[in-house]
Amino acid sequence: MRAANLMVGATLAEIGKAVRPGVTTSQLDKIAEEYIRDNGAVPTFKGFPNPCGGESFPASICASVNDEVVHGAPDDHPLQEGDIVSVDCGILLNGYNGDSCYTFSVGETSEEVRLLLKTTKEALYKGIETALPGRRIGDIGFAVQTHCEAQGYGVVREFVGHGIGQKMHEDPPVPNYGRRGCGIQIKNGLCIAIEPMITMGSPKIYMTEDRWTVKTRDGKPAAHFEHTIAIHQGKVDILSSFEEIEKLEK
Ligand code: MG
Ligand code: MG
Numbered sequence: 001m002r003a004a005n006l007m008v009g010a011t012l013a014e015i016g017k018a019v020r021p022g023v024t025t026s027q028l029d030k031i032a033e034e035y036i037r038d039n040g041a042v043p044t045f046k047g048f049p050n051p052c053g054g055e056s057f058p059a060s061i062c063a064s065v066n067d068e069v070v071h072g073a074p075d076d077h078p079l080q081e082g083d084i085v086s087v088d089c090g091i092l093l094n095g096y097n098g099d100s101c102y103t104f105s106v107g108e109t110s111e112e113v114r115l116l117l118k119t120t121k122e123a124l125y126k127g128i129e130t131a132l133p134g135r136r137i138g139d140i141g142f143a144v145q146t147h148c149e150a151q152g153y154g155v156v157r158e159f160v161g162h163g164i165g166q167k168m169h170e171d172p173p174v175p176n177y178g179r180r181g182c183g184i185q186i187k188n189g190l191c192i193a194i195e196p197m198i199t200m201g202s203p204k205i206y207m208t209e210d211r212w213t214v215k216t217r218d219g220k221p222a223a224h225f226e227h228t229i230a231i232h233q234g235k236v237d238i239l240s241s242f243e244e245i246e247k248l249e250k
Pocket of ligand 1: 090
Protein backbone atom coordinates (compact mmCIF):
# COMPACT_ATOMS: atom_id res chain seq x y z
CA MET A 1 0.00 0.00 0.00
CA ARG A 2 2.80 2.39 0.81
CA ALA A 3 4.66 1.72 -2.44
CA ALA A 4 1.53 2.36 -4.48
CA ASN A 5 0.73 5.53 -2.58
CA LEU A 6 4.26 6.91 -2.73
CA MET A 7 4.13 6.42 -6.48
CA VAL A 8 0.95 8.48 -6.61
CA GLY A 9 2.76 11.18 -4.64
CA ALA A 10 5.67 11.05 -7.08
CA THR A 11 3.26 11.26 -10.03
CA LEU A 12 1.55 14.31 -8.54
CA ALA A 13 4.97 15.89 -8.01
CA GLU A 14 5.75 15.33 -11.72
CA ILE A 15 2.52 17.13 -12.51
CA GLY A 16 3.37 19.89 -10.04
CA LYS A 17 6.59 20.53 -11.98
CA ALA A 18 4.57 21.01 -15.17
CA VAL A 19 1.69 23.14 -13.87
CA ARG A 20 2.00 26.65 -15.25
CA PRO A 21 -0.05 29.08 -17.35
CA GLY A 22 -0.46 27.73 -20.90
CA VAL A 23 -0.22 24.03 -20.10
CA THR A 24 -3.32 21.93 -20.78
CA THR A 25 -4.76 19.29 -18.49
CA SER A 26 -4.38 16.77 -21.36
CA GLN A 27 -0.64 17.45 -21.25
CA LEU A 28 -0.66 16.87 -17.49
CA ASP A 29 -2.53 13.62 -18.04
CA LYS A 30 0.08 12.45 -20.54
CA ILE A 31 2.87 13.16 -18.04
CA ALA A 32 1.02 11.16 -15.39
CA GLU A 33 0.23 8.17 -17.57
CA GLU A 34 3.81 7.91 -18.84
CA TYR A 35 5.26 8.20 -15.36
CA ILE A 36 2.91 5.57 -13.93
CA ARG A 37 3.47 3.06 -16.75
CA ASP A 38 7.23 3.67 -16.87
CA ASN A 39 7.30 2.70 -13.20
CA GLY A 40 5.43 -0.54 -13.76
CA ALA A 41 2.08 0.53 -12.35
CA VAL A 42 -1.37 0.88 -13.87
CA PRO A 43 -3.45 4.09 -13.83
CA THR A 44 -6.75 2.99 -12.30
CA PHE A 45 -8.88 5.93 -13.40
CA LYS A 46 -8.43 5.23 -17.10
CA GLY A 47 -11.43 3.27 -18.35
CA PHE A 48 -13.19 3.50 -14.98
CA PRO A 49 -16.91 2.73 -15.58
CA ASN A 50 -19.23 5.73 -15.40
CA PRO A 51 -21.67 5.41 -12.50
CA CYS A 52 -23.96 7.93 -14.23
CA GLY A 53 -24.31 5.92 -17.42
CA GLY A 54 -21.90 7.92 -19.60
CA GLU A 55 -18.60 6.95 -21.23
CA SER A 56 -15.92 5.35 -19.06
CA PHE A 57 -13.30 7.78 -17.72
CA PRO A 58 -10.91 8.77 -20.55
CA ALA A 59 -7.73 9.64 -18.62
CA SER A 60 -5.25 8.71 -15.90
CA ILE A 61 -5.94 11.77 -13.76
CA CYS A 62 -8.96 13.81 -12.85
CA ALA A 63 -8.12 17.46 -13.42
CA SER A 64 -10.74 19.79 -11.98
CA VAL A 65 -10.21 23.50 -12.69
CA ASN A 66 -11.60 26.38 -10.58
CA ASP A 67 -15.36 25.73 -10.16
CA GLU A 68 -14.94 22.09 -11.13
CA VAL A 69 -15.09 20.15 -7.88
CA VAL A 70 -14.10 16.62 -8.86
CA HIS A 71 -13.80 14.18 -11.77
CA GLY A 72 -12.82 16.76 -14.37
CA ALA A 73 -11.81 15.05 -17.60
CA PRO A 74 -8.53 16.47 -18.96
CA ASP A 75 -8.91 18.60 -22.08
CA ASP A 76 -6.99 20.91 -24.42
CA HIS A 77 -7.93 24.13 -22.67
CA PRO A 78 -4.78 25.94 -21.47
CA LEU A 79 -4.57 26.75 -17.76
CA GLN A 80 -4.41 30.45 -16.97
CA GLU A 81 -2.59 32.51 -14.41
CA GLY A 82 -4.64 32.52 -11.21
CA ASP A 83 -6.45 29.23 -11.89
CA ILE A 84 -6.43 26.31 -9.51
CA VAL A 85 -6.40 22.70 -10.66
CA SER A 86 -7.18 19.72 -8.44
CA VAL A 87 -5.34 16.69 -9.73
CA ASP A 88 -6.60 13.36 -8.43
CA CYS A 89 -4.65 10.24 -9.31
CA GLY A 90 -5.07 6.55 -8.62
CA ILE A 91 -2.73 3.70 -9.43
CA LEU A 92 -2.50 -0.03 -8.95
CA LEU A 93 0.90 -1.48 -8.03
CA ASN A 94 1.51 -5.11 -7.09
CA GLY A 95 -2.18 -5.63 -6.46
CA TYR A 96 -2.65 -2.62 -4.17
CA ASN A 97 -4.15 0.78 -4.76
CA GLY A 98 -2.85 4.29 -4.24
CA ASP A 99 -5.13 7.32 -4.30
CA SER A 100 -4.25 10.94 -3.60
CA CYS A 101 -5.22 14.41 -4.75
CA TYR A 102 -3.61 17.84 -4.59
CA THR A 103 -4.93 21.23 -5.63
CA PHE A 104 -2.26 23.22 -7.45
CA SER A 105 -2.13 26.96 -8.00
CA VAL A 106 -1.39 28.10 -11.55
CA GLY A 107 1.00 31.01 -11.15
CA GLU A 108 -0.19 33.54 -8.60
CA THR A 109 -3.67 33.06 -7.17
CA SER A 110 -5.79 35.51 -5.20
CA GLU A 111 -5.56 35.75 -1.43
CA GLU A 112 -9.04 34.30 -1.02
CA VAL A 113 -8.19 31.28 -3.19
CA ARG A 114 -4.98 30.70 -1.25
CA LEU A 115 -7.00 30.66 1.98
CA LEU A 116 -9.41 28.10 0.48
CA LEU A 117 -6.51 25.80 -0.42
CA LYS A 118 -4.83 26.25 2.95
CA THR A 119 -8.03 25.55 4.87
CA THR A 120 -8.90 22.48 2.79
CA LYS A 121 -5.44 21.00 3.30
CA GLU A 122 -5.61 21.76 7.03
CA ALA A 123 -9.02 20.05 7.17
CA LEU A 124 -7.52 16.94 5.58
CA TYR A 125 -4.90 16.77 8.34
CA LYS A 126 -7.53 17.48 11.03
CA GLY A 127 -9.43 14.47 9.70
CA ILE A 128 -6.29 12.34 9.61
CA GLU A 129 -5.36 13.21 13.22
CA THR A 130 -8.80 12.07 14.29
CA ALA A 131 -8.59 8.64 12.64
CA LEU A 132 -7.31 6.76 15.68
CA PRO A 133 -8.34 3.28 16.82
CA GLY A 134 -11.48 3.49 18.96
CA ARG A 135 -12.73 6.67 17.30
CA ARG A 136 -15.52 6.54 14.73
CA ILE A 137 -15.83 7.47 11.08
CA GLY A 138 -18.18 10.33 12.03
CA ASP A 139 -15.37 11.87 14.09
CA ILE A 140 -13.33 12.33 10.91
CA GLY A 141 -16.17 14.06 9.09
CA PHE A 142 -16.90 16.22 12.11
CA ALA A 143 -13.28 17.40 12.25
CA VAL A 144 -13.20 18.24 8.54
CA GLN A 145 -16.60 19.90 8.49
CA THR A 146 -16.18 22.09 11.55
CA HIS A 147 -12.79 23.36 10.38
CA CYS A 148 -14.11 24.37 6.95
CA GLU A 149 -17.51 25.69 7.95
CA ALA A 150 -15.88 27.90 10.59
CA GLN A 151 -14.31 29.78 7.64
CA GLY A 152 -17.67 30.00 5.86
CA TYR A 153 -16.80 27.33 3.29
CA GLY A 154 -19.08 24.63 1.92
CA VAL A 155 -18.56 20.89 2.44
CA VAL A 156 -19.62 18.78 -0.53
CA ARG A 157 -21.97 16.00 0.57
CA GLU A 158 -22.43 13.95 -2.60
CA PHE A 159 -18.84 12.66 -2.82
CA VAL A 160 -16.91 11.13 0.05
CA GLY A 161 -13.71 9.34 0.99
CA HIS A 162 -13.57 5.57 1.11
CA GLY A 163 -11.87 2.42 2.24
CA ILE A 164 -9.03 1.37 -0.06
CA GLY A 165 -6.88 -1.73 -0.52
CA GLN A 166 -6.98 -4.32 -3.25
CA LYS A 167 -9.84 -2.28 -4.68
CA MET A 168 -9.70 1.47 -5.12
CA HIS A 169 -13.09 1.99 -3.49
CA GLU A 170 -13.91 -0.21 -0.53
CA ASP A 171 -16.08 0.14 2.54
CA PRO A 172 -16.47 2.20 4.61
CA PRO A 173 -17.55 5.49 3.02
CA VAL A 174 -15.73 8.37 4.73
CA PRO A 175 -17.87 11.53 4.56
CA ASN A 176 -16.37 14.98 5.07
CA TYR A 177 -19.25 15.85 7.39
CA GLY A 178 -20.62 13.99 10.34
CA ARG A 179 -21.36 13.70 13.99
CA ARG A 180 -18.91 12.78 16.68
CA GLY A 181 -19.32 9.27 17.99
CA CYS A 182 -21.30 8.11 14.93
CA GLY A 183 -20.46 5.58 12.26
CA ILE A 184 -18.30 2.47 12.37
CA GLN A 185 -15.45 2.22 14.80
CA ILE A 186 -11.92 2.75 13.51
CA LYS A 187 -9.61 -0.21 14.10
CA ASN A 188 -6.01 -1.17 13.46
CA GLY A 189 -5.63 -2.46 9.93
CA LEU A 190 -8.14 -0.07 8.38
CA CYS A 191 -6.96 1.73 5.24
CA ILE A 192 -8.98 4.72 4.10
CA ALA A 193 -8.73 7.66 1.74
CA ILE A 194 -9.76 10.94 3.34
CA GLU A 195 -10.57 13.57 0.75
CA PRO A 196 -12.26 16.85 1.66
CA MET A 197 -13.92 18.59 -1.30
CA ILE A 198 -14.48 22.15 -0.11
CA THR A 199 -16.20 25.05 -1.86
CA MET A 200 -15.62 28.77 -1.43
CA GLY A 201 -19.35 29.41 -1.50
CA SER A 202 -22.35 27.10 -1.41
CA PRO A 203 -21.66 23.34 -1.32
CA LYS A 204 -24.31 22.76 -3.99
CA ILE A 205 -22.99 21.03 -7.09
CA TYR A 206 -24.20 19.73 -10.44
CA MET A 207 -23.12 17.11 -12.94
CA THR A 208 -22.14 18.47 -16.35
CA GLU A 209 -22.99 17.00 -19.76
CA ASP A 210 -19.95 14.74 -19.98
CA ARG A 211 -21.43 12.79 -17.01
CA TRP A 212 -18.13 13.10 -15.17
CA THR A 213 -17.20 16.69 -14.38
CA VAL A 214 -18.87 18.00 -11.23
CA LYS A 215 -19.10 21.79 -10.79
CA THR A 216 -20.25 24.19 -8.10
CA ARG A 217 -23.67 25.63 -8.83
CA ASP A 218 -22.66 29.14 -7.81
CA GLY A 219 -19.55 29.07 -10.03
CA LYS A 220 -17.19 29.67 -7.11
CA PRO A 221 -13.96 27.66 -6.85
CA ALA A 222 -13.54 24.36 -5.02
CA ALA A 223 -10.48 22.63 -3.57
CA HIS A 224 -9.74 18.94 -3.08
CA PHE A 225 -6.91 17.31 -1.12
CA GLU A 226 -6.65 13.58 -0.46
CA HIS A 227 -4.37 11.23 1.40
CA THR A 228 -4.56 7.47 1.76
CA ILE A 229 -3.85 6.44 5.36
CA ALA A 230 -3.45 3.22 7.31
CA ILE A 231 -4.42 2.82 10.94
CA HIS A 232 -1.62 0.70 12.25
CA GLN A 233 -0.33 -0.18 15.73
CA GLY A 234 -2.53 2.43 17.37
CA LYS A 235 -1.33 5.24 15.11
CA VAL A 236 -2.19 6.89 11.84
CA ASP A 237 0.28 6.24 9.04
CA ILE A 238 -0.07 8.54 6.03
CA LEU A 239 0.80 6.33 3.06
CA SER A 240 0.66 8.92 0.30
CA SER A 241 2.90 11.97 0.39
CA PHE A 242 2.85 15.66 -0.51
CA GLU A 243 6.50 16.09 0.43
CA GLU A 244 7.88 16.36 -3.11
CA ILE A 245 5.03 18.62 -4.20
CA GLU A 246 5.49 20.97 -1.27
CA LYS A 247 9.21 21.27 -2.01
CA LEU A 248 8.22 22.68 -5.41
CA GLU A 249 5.98 25.27 -3.80
CA LYS A 250 8.78 26.76 -1.69
MG1 MG B 1 -8.61 10.23 -5.42
MG1 MG C 1 -10.35 8.67 -3.38
